[in-house]
Amino acid sequence: MKKERITKILLALVLVMLPVNFYLIFQVAPTERIMGDVQRIFYLHVSLAVSAYIGFGVLFVSSIIFLIKKNLYWDTIAFSAGEVGLMFSTLVLITGSFWARPVWNVWWTWDPRLVTMLILWFIYIGYFMLRKSIPERMKKARYSAIIGILGFLDVPVVRLATKWWRSIHPRLSKEGGGLDPLMIKVMLFSLFTFVVFTIIVILFRFRVAWAEERLYSILNEMEEYHE
């Protein structure tokens, strides 16, 4: 009951925050001098990246807990968060291309940040392909937990790619990376909105996955009973 109440509060919060976020991005944030309006993709792109990291982070932690406790509840959380992370990381790549085309004049370039992000995306595609290929439930959970934990090692590499290698990808620093103070405020609000939104989406996806898990166990019990 308490969990449902928290979900409802978060949902109400995000329903208010999303239109405010749109308003701030399109009406309040100043237009960037060189890139112009296309720079507004940045608020979405960075927020989506953070959402993807949250999804993969939850997958990572839940996978560790699953390997310790051997409880399928944690595997279901890991799988749900991973799927949400994969969706957001796909959107990071797409929105990045929409920004790159007018600014860099190409849809894609083999920049370290982009390549490491693409590798991360392929790792989690592999995670879901592995899950599809193993029919035995516990074995599936165990093997995918290992991939989920190892795959997460690429997240800090993506984050630090612009520091470690020569990169043309814009870099955000603690000082704001040369951004206008108002842009930083809008960015922070957008990030907070997406953090809440991501939590909501993961909770929702988990509810669906857990209901499916319940259905399979009922069907299995019925099958065993008939045998």
Next chain:
Amino acid sequence: MNSMFFLFGAYSVAWLVVAGYLLFNLKKLKNVETRIEDIEELLRRKQ
């Protein structure tokens, strides 16, 4: 193509994908819950 095309393209694609994903899962949830209710009803009748 002007920069507005890319700006609205990015936002439209992102929100359409998210909305599609949420609707797809909502449909899935309704199907699963209906199936569970049907099975529970069936078991109740058998008892």
